[in-house]
Amino acid sequence: MQTSPASSGRDAALRPEPLVRRLLGDGTTIIIAILVVLTVVFAATQSDALSASVLTDILNNSLPLALAAAGGTLVVVTRGFDLSVAGVVSLSNVLVAVHGGSGPLGALEGALIAAGAGAAVGAVNGYFVAYWNLQSIALTLATMIVCSGMTLLILDAPGGDVSDFMTYTMTDRIGGVVPVALAIAVAVYVVWRLLRRTDWGVGLYAAGADETAALLAGVPVRRVKLIAYVLAGVCYGLAGFMLTALTSTGTPNVGEPYLLLAFAAIALGGTSFAGGRGGVAGSMLGALTLTLLQKVLFSTGVSSFYTGIFQGVVMIAAVVVAVLFARIGTRGEAHA
């Protein structure tokens, strides 16, 4: 018998998946499609839909959720669940409202405080999940509760003093054209692409797919996970920071709805909860979609009592479509 494996009758060369297949299987494509459809509906139902002010408004409203979802994505890729997003968003919102300074420097100070708080919580989460093997869903539930307690200690009723810079400039457009929110979102995405192309980035997806194999290959799995949680915390902190700019106040339990919404955005964006697959772009677009959906429902005059139903149905439909396309996209994968 010949020794060359190519003689066993298979294709002579194994190439990576064709582009079309890959696009179909990539969750991001789905969410973009959904987004386009929603935009069309929105434009049809609201006269000034595509005006600069409305678009900026939508971007401002979706940025906190987009940041939260971006952070959550990092943890989901490692097959974890980070419930502390709600707690950190509230905590940083309140911290910035109370301790943030004025002017651009004050805003920077606020951002650093928010990011620092998020990183600290993330470090605790990451340490116990990665080094002590605690279940992430349970641990982050505990840290979320503790965070919300700390939030109450700082501010037990809506208040705080948010600078004008935050309230107006951060929610405005740069040079009258580019919304600050868009710039921040793009910046975050760019940072993510850079991180993705580091050993940590590759290790993140490796650890999410198969920790044992990753360990054997030399990936410092525990450190990779710890960093993932810390970065996630930073994202949540920044989400709270932008939320302060948006609401111009500190609210102790403002982060509560973010828990479910962030994960909904992540799922919509095509990231798999089984780990090892997905990305930040999809999640951020998912957040935009959810926010836009709310606006669309409002502008089409759906009674606020029933918006919930529509949101839920759209979420299910979007995920079904995403799962369907993902399966088409991966159908060719071979077995012996």
Added chain:
Amino acid sequence: MADALLQPQAAPDAAAPPVLDMRGIARSYGATVAVRRVSFDIRPGEIHALLGENGAGKSTVVKVLSGIVAPDSGTVALNGRPYAPASPMAARAAGVSTAFQELSLLPNLSIAENLLLPRQAKGAAGLVSIAQGEARAAQMLDAYGLGHIHPGVLVRALSLADKQRVEIMRAVARQPRLLVLDEPTAALSDPGWLFEILERITAAGTGVLYISHRLSEVRRLCRRGTVLRNGESIETVSLDGIDDAGIFRLMVGAAARTAQTARREPKREVAEAFGVTHLAGGTVKDITLSVGVGEIVGVAGLEGQGQRDLFRMLAGVMPAGSGQIRVQGRPVRIASPADAARVGIGFVPEERKTEGLFLGLRTDINMTLPVLGRLGRFGVVDRAREQAVVAREAERVDLAARYLKLKIGALSGGNQQKALIGRVLAAGPRHLVLFDPTRGVDVGTKAVIYDLIRAFVDQGGAALVYSTELAELIHLVDRCVVVYGGRVAGEASGDALSEARLVALAAGHGV
């Protein structure tokens, strides 16, 4: 087969320090003693076999060498210097490289990324460069005869055999001083590729620890072998001077039941138990075969020729594309495992750990799962009846009673396989479909499994068995069908049923 390729090994250099010198290694996990005293050495350029039944301690030795666990006591020396790696990376850095039995590639990463883990090729600004990584990977693939695989392909798109090749290649490419291969040919039906590589690296002085159940391969490659039994190294033997029976005796500690028995008489005209006609789907293009009542029909072939999908369609795990499946003369539609069970087909899947067993549950619970409905009323399980069924099945598959209350994950591979077959039999099938039932199973258990299959058909059942161990297949079956390219390449029975003939058919030569 690949005999001509491999020259008998040149006598290893006896003056240089041994590549590996393991003395008195012991390791326990809590109350479980995995290894109590293992000692052996490997000379430069030697391919040294590690033999033993499942549970004898081979995988623990692999883990110690690979830096996954540290021994409780004993010493290991690599090229004369103390070797005690604190992690897999440290082991690699010291020059020990392992190709694992449970393949350790990441399915969602490309081949290039896998090969370069944990440090990818970097380009501008210190960022990972996919182009450079793939270029480096392509070089490696070419150098090891795998140039037909593009380095950008995701590992999950590869066939099992290609995955194994990449796993082995990854280990070899690190140019280790000691190469550890754990069942490297399990998924390769043509090991010539590997033998070539081994010849190359041993000529350069690398030592190889070779773990395999396939004695024919071991004899071809190795001059010396160490036999483990119950966590102890019993003896290091020169393989020329001992026959298979002698090796089995060392492994088992007593005269082993060999899997060889008289070849069965080819059956004359019998009623068909089950069969397929022009079946197609997945990697199956067009297969027609038939299994008669009381018959054991074997299936042989190189990997990826359609046998896996054939079996999966019969088992209902994969929906049939086109063609007909007949059970007891009547065409049936098998769209799910429940359908298959309903028509009396019992399926023993390929990978017991992922497709067959519930590792976290007790053995007896595993075994009664499919028949729970019959063991009580109103959905409540009658303990007494359950115990009776379990006892009966355990006896049938020769599974010691003391294993029944243990979590099945704690059992050795052979015992797990026995329990799995016991579960399949408990449902009372009339037709058995078994895919590589003796994979990763020790010699003693293999004999038990073959006896089980024979007893099953003697009682009026019918069996279809796929195995990669041709030598054993031809002693088990009445006739053997060979698949190639998704079709039947030929059939052999009676006197024509020989390993050579099967191999020829499997390679596409219809002699």
Added chain:
Amino acid sequence: MTQAPLTGNGRPADTRGGAGARGWLGRLDRDVRTALALFAISFGLVIASRVLGPNFGSLAQMKAILVISCFLMVVAFGQQMVILLGGLDLSVASMMTLGGVLAFKWVGGSDGAVLWGVPAILAVTAALGALSGAGVSLLKIPPFIMTLAMGVILYGATLGFTQGTPSGQPSAPLSALFANTAFGTPILYLMVLAVVAGCFVQTRTSFGRKVYALGTNPTAAYVAALPVHRLTIATYAISGASAGLAGILMLGYVRGVTLTLGQSYLLPSVAAVVVGGTSIIGGRGIYAGAAAGAVLLTTLSTIVDSLGIAEGWRTIIYGAVIFAALVLLRDDLAQLLGRRRRTQETSQNNP
């Protein structure tokens, strides 16, 4: 997977009941031990709270706490079943609210209405749960999303048909469950019964066993011809019904309903299950543990709430205790304290 080596094992004959190898019954003991430990801690907490004042640490208070923990206990059963399957049910809050609202409307006011109203509500919530199960199993929607969406939809629907204000009346039979009678409070006996029945269903029925199997290894369950879809749908239906039942009971206790009555039970239901020793990936855990977890959490929040300190501190303490419970109830705590050197433990399937 913290005890078992990566591949292969030591010889089972040498195993002397090490924590990893001693079969399911051994694990049952461990789960029951966890449950007992949690009950003991709750008990201890109540006793310890005597320092806070004469009203604390009494038998009466303990009874009162047990009574109000019934809601969480009931919800936790359904949640645990779903978690055993490897899933999650985030719709329990809305389901519970729905159960309460429907009970207010249908069961309240007339004594006889209990007989047909309660089964009807259970049927409705079970059917809705079954829908979630169908979405998860047939359409392959991740449980997180499916149940989240279902919860949102249900809440919207409830909000819609009540137009923001639920109408109805309290139900005397339901309230009677919580009344202090000469023989004690009826609900307490029912709770004990429920725990026993729950454990029984999980371990001694064919259905329960199959749920464990499916949660342990979905692929093997499919190959073994287990009715995967039916099992999943049934389990989510049970979760729906459990939450609905909790809502019905709530009407008996509070004698009125609000649209947020289920809200504070969602995360605690998950916490109770997890603290009670159930693995979030499925296949392991028993109801006694989840029930004990529910009691502990209720005890904790009751005592902490009456500490008379700032809400922030109360919340922190609550979270810290859950954290402590997680750390102390770890599987591999013993091994951690023992040998840590040079053994890489990974949380291989630890989400």
